[in-house]
Amino acid sequence: MIVVPKSILDRESAILPPDELAKLGGSCNWESFGSLLCNIYNGSSWNVDEVTVQITVKDHDKKKGDTIVLTRRYRLSRNQPHSADMEPLKSCEFYADLGLLLSDSQRWEWYFVSATGHPLSGE
Numbered sequence: 001m002i003v004v005p006k007s008i009l010d011r012e013s014a015i016l017p018p019d020e021l022a023k024l025g026g027s028c029n030w031e032s033f034g035s036l037l038c039n040i041y042n043g044s045s046w047n048v049d050e051v052t053v054q055i056t057v058k059d060h061d062k063k064k065g066d067t068i069v070l071t072r073r074y075r076l077s078r079n080q081p082h083s084a085d086m087e088p089l090k091s092c093e094f095y096a097d098l099g100l101l102l103s104d105s106q107r108w109e110w111y112f113v114s115a116t117g118h119p120l121s122g123e
Helices: none
Strands: 024-030 035-042 046-061 065-078 090-097 106-119
Touching (some): 024 046, 065 106
């Protein structure tokens, strides 16, 4: 069990600056039961506690092309509740219940919109 110091728990999260957000990477899988499971790598110099992604779902038709059926932002939480922030240069799983299933003709894409956390001491 990881013990998080009270001084860290009492701090309010701040939005990562764009140059630090650009250092996040990873992969996401749309699970068969309507949730999103992402393995996020934190290449920033911040401890990250929350990530927001935008999901776009498209109907794929070979003749007509792709038609967007949904564009929505989802706030991802740590897959293990009450766990410590994601430290720099580490990977963690994040999760969101999407509340919808994909059909066989649908495709999807995602990208980072924002993240919150705490800069390392001295930042």
